[in-house]
Structures are given as structure tokens and as C-alpha cells.
Amino acid sequence: MVDTDRITGAAREFGGKVQGAVGDLTGSRRDSVEGRAREAAGRAENAYGQAKDTVRHVADEAYDLAEDAYERGGHTLREGAREVGHQVAEYPIASLLIAGAVGFGLGLLVNATRD
Template sequence: MVDTDSVTGTAKELAGKVRGAVGDLIGSDRDSVEGRARQVQGTAERAYGEGKDALRETADRVADAGADARDNAGRYYARAEESVRNAADEAYHFAEDAYDDGGRYLSEGRRAIAQQVEESPLAALLIAGAVGLGIGLLINTRR
């Protein structure tokens, strides 16, 4: 029997891949990082569900071997469950830290650009105009 964590983990993993790809496509760092975080969380949840399935099957097989085997399987199951939960938590925290770092870098970049614009508004205006002209030429040549 497939564990619900496996199914929901796979769905989260797929949704994270899609969101990350969309974020990359539209240039949204936030969507990209959140998508990757969701993907990592989904992968960990899927692995957790698969681990539970495997341990459940193993526990069922050894249950017939007697009370000692059943107790050992329960202990191994609990240890494995804790290990998978810890791995999922670590993966989530890693992704969360990456998201926070990305936001901080974005904020610092915005401040640096704002400072440059304040120091040299004419140069910033010329650069913006050149970029706009370039985009306009690209769009116009594609028609």
C-alpha cells in the first residue's frame, strides 16, 4: 500500500519543479527559490513515505518471527522515521536559508543600484534608454 506521504511528497516535488522553472523563466528569484524549497521538501516527504512503506512491509514480514523480531522492527522503524524527519527538516531549513539569503542579496543589489542612480542620474538615464532601445529593437525584429 502506497503511503500518503509518498503521494503528497511527489506532488509537492512536481509543484516545486514547476514553480522553480516558472521563476527561472520569468526571472523571479523569489518564485525560483520557493520552488526549489518546495521541491526539496517534496523529495524529503516522498522519501519519508517510501521509507515508511518499506519499513511497514519489513515489519509485517518479521511480525511472524516472534515478539523479539517485532520489537526490533519497531525500534528500527522509529529510528528510520526520526532520521528521515531530521533529513527533511534539514533540507527545508537549508532551502529556507537559501531563500533568505536570496532576498538579502536582492535587497543589497537594489540599494547599490539606487545609490548609483542617485550619484549619476544622467548615466542611469542613458543606460536605461539604451536598454529600452535594445529591447524595442529585439521585439521589432522578431515580428
């Protein structure tokens, strides 16, 4: 989607070129100067519109990348939970011992930070 500032800027720039050329041909210094000023303003507005388009494009790309990363993270989490479930079902005693050791270690860490 093209920003409207680009369109109006290009039109203003073209109008300024025409006015400046007419001023040069007719010898009207006022029209020539006004045309060049309008041309410069149009060029600036066009550049502003291009910058807005670029920022919009970058934001859309960042959103798409973040959405993909979120979906991949969810998939990885589901796969990990399924694998842990299989391991617990296959080795229940070892799983209980590991869970107990992790709980004991966390208890030590929490208790150590209080002292």
C-alpha cells in the same frame, strides 16, 4: 524527538527475546517460535521508527537551509537595490542611457520573436 515506533519496537523486541528464552528454557517450541517472531517484528518496527526519525531530521535541516538562503537572498536584494539607487543618484544621465539601451534591446527581442 524519538518516534513512538522506536519505543514500541524496542519493547516488542525485548518481550520477544524474553518469550523466546523462556520457551527455550521450558522446552516449549511454540513459545520459542512466537518469541522469535515477536522479536523480529519489534526489530522491524524499531528500524521503521529510526527511518522516520532520520527523514524528519533531514527535512528539518533542509527547511533551515532554505530559510537561511531566503534570508540571505533578501539581504542581497536590498543591498543591490540600495547600490543601484546610489549609482542612479550619482550618474543620472548614464543611468537613463543604460535604461534606454536595455529597453530598446528588449523591444528588439520581443519583436524578433513575433516574426
